[in-house]
Amino acid sequence: MFNTTDKIATLLSIPATYATAFGFIYAYGKLIVAMAGSKLLPKTFYRRWQSTGAPYIALITGSTLGYGICLVVYYYPYFGKHLFNVCILCAFSAYSAQCIGYIQLNTKFKNLKREFHSPLGIYGAVYSLLVFLLAAISVIGFQDDQNFAVFMVLIMCSVFSVYYYFYAKYRQTFSEEERKVLFVAHVVNCK
Numbered sequence: 001m002f003n004t005t006d007k008i009a010t011l012l013s014i015p016a017t018y019a020t021a022f023g024f025i026y027a028y029g030k031l032i033v034a035m036a037g038s039k040l041l042p043k044t045f046y047r048r049w050q051s052t053g054a055p056y057i058a059l060i061t062g063s064t065l066g067y068g069i070c071l072v073v074y075y076y077p078y079f080g081k082h083l084f085n086v087c088i089l090c091a092f093s094a095y096s097a098q099c100i101g102y103i104q105l106n107t108k109f110k111n112l113k114r115e116f117h118s119p120l121g122i123y124g125a126v127y128s129l130l131v132f133l134l135a136a137i138s139v140i141g142f143q144d145d146q147n148f149a150v151f152m153v154l155i156m157c158s159v160f161s162v163y164y165y166f167y168a169k170y171r172q173t174f175s176e177e178e179r180k181v182l183f184v185a186h187v188v189n190c191k
Helices: 006-037 056-075 077-108 121-142 148-166 176-190
Strands: none
Touching: 006 056, 056 077, 077 121, 077 148, 121 148
16 A cells, blocks of 8 residues: 555554554553452552552553563464454454443433534434444454454453453442442432
């Protein structure tokens, strides 16, 4: 494309790669801290650096897990060959859940104040849900990976379910942020 060599294309992609890395670091840091705030993860992950407020334990843990996956991919190329399908299948599952959540919030909590209103509304969410489901079917049924992605996602879901059922379920609470949002949703729902 654009009559360029692989080397130039690689050089042009470096800034975007670095920018994406920092975006992911920020996202998984916030997610780990939020899960620790709800006690889905041990409270240790909620610790913050005193001077900056950065959640250093969450950031170090997420980075270590990411580096561990890089090592697995390096030493076991078969896993690396199919890792993209595993990630995409997980993403489609998460996006489908977001669409279902959007539909549920728009039908049960119509009076809840929102900062953004989708111009496509529920129809856009249903359309997106169908696209994600079709894309998931394409990964499940039409990739030449002997259902490796499906088995990995099922294994991860099983491990996470066991973790939740035996550990997190009995410790889980609402974080202060969740409490504020859910209190408003509860009040709006009772009107």
